[in-house]
Amino acid sequence: MSVYIKSITLARLLTSLLLLITSISLVIFVSYQIHNSITTVKSNVTMGTINFGGLxxxxxxxxxxxxxxxxxxxxxxxxxxxxxxxxxxxxxxxxxxxxxxxxxxxxxxxxxxxxxxxxxxxxxxxISDFGNIPIYQGHPIKKQVALVINVSWGNEFNNYLREMLDILEDNEVKGNFFLVGKWAEKYPDLVLEIYQKGHQFGNHGYSDPYMSKLTPEAISEEIQKTNAIIFNITGYKPKYFSPPYGEKEEKIFTQSFKDNMINVLWSLDTIDWMRPGPEKMAQRVLSKLHNGAIILMHNTEQTPEGLKLIIKGIKEQGYEIVTIDELLCPDFFAxxxxxxxxxxxxxx
Structure with a gap:
């Protein structure tokens, strides 16, 4: 009788042991499969031209x-x-x-x-660490240039401005228009047209004064008033400032920085205000073209033809024409x- 009981007990023990081994094996197998599914890349998963499938x-x-x-x-x-x-x-x-x-x-x-x-x-x-220091160009590693058009003259000069807008559009180029506030106030429809064509605005003061003769408070008023006019017309608030007549007095840049503006000047000047002729304007720019150039012009009667030559020459030299935003964008590498x-x- 005792031998029989021992046989049954041993058989049960062996059965339990077999079940335990089977369970452990199943757990190991399932764990391996789960681990494999987590650590092995599925088929045809790619990054660019590389297929990581199965790795x-x-x-x-x-x-x-x-x-x-x-x-x-x-x-x-x-x-x-x-x-x-x-x-x-x-x-x-x-x-x-x-x-x-x-x-x-x-x-x-x-x-x-x-x-x-x-x-x-x-x-x-x-650039924010340098406070009031003006920017004359973009980073020299970037083969880009920007066209800056200072706008303060109205009446018949608006016709030349419209010609320039057509030329920019025909060449799929965006410009940067630094507006005098009094001009913008007088010609809101033209301001809106410039904005709707995708160009960028800058601030060129309100009354076109020699700011070196103004107090810091008066300089601030010139800046803030122009920003408000442009914003009321377009909903866009300029963040770049260029003083009338290219004045470089420190108090001007200090005040504009206090008004949260970035000071922008230029590295190449067409001197179109002197009416040198379209060919000479273009030659001045194209002979000295460089990475990051900021090119200054105005809406004179000679500038539209000069603009055509300048855009053509810039593209032939392999440069990209961009907005000031893009020229100063820090994410070039990205x-x-x-x-x-x-x-x-x-x-x-």
Missing amino acids: KKDDVEKYLNSIAHEFYNEPQNAYIDPETKSLIPHLNGTVLNIEETKNKIVKAKKGQLVVPVIDIIKPEKT KKLQKKIDLDFLEN
């Missing part, structure tokens, strides 16, 4: 580390150019966020395109990377 998480990380240098750009501090004394704008740097990009790839669905995660690196010094990423997706 382990560690292998993805190794690959991202090997290409990280392609996404890295050192941030560039704003600085004062020792020759021109101009404030050169800062540029943000970029770096590939390996951890977040890796996780996106591993978690991606079958056949998904993954965009890499790019982090922005801020430089130690930006935008360049984005174009590369977009091209990779198209190629894929």
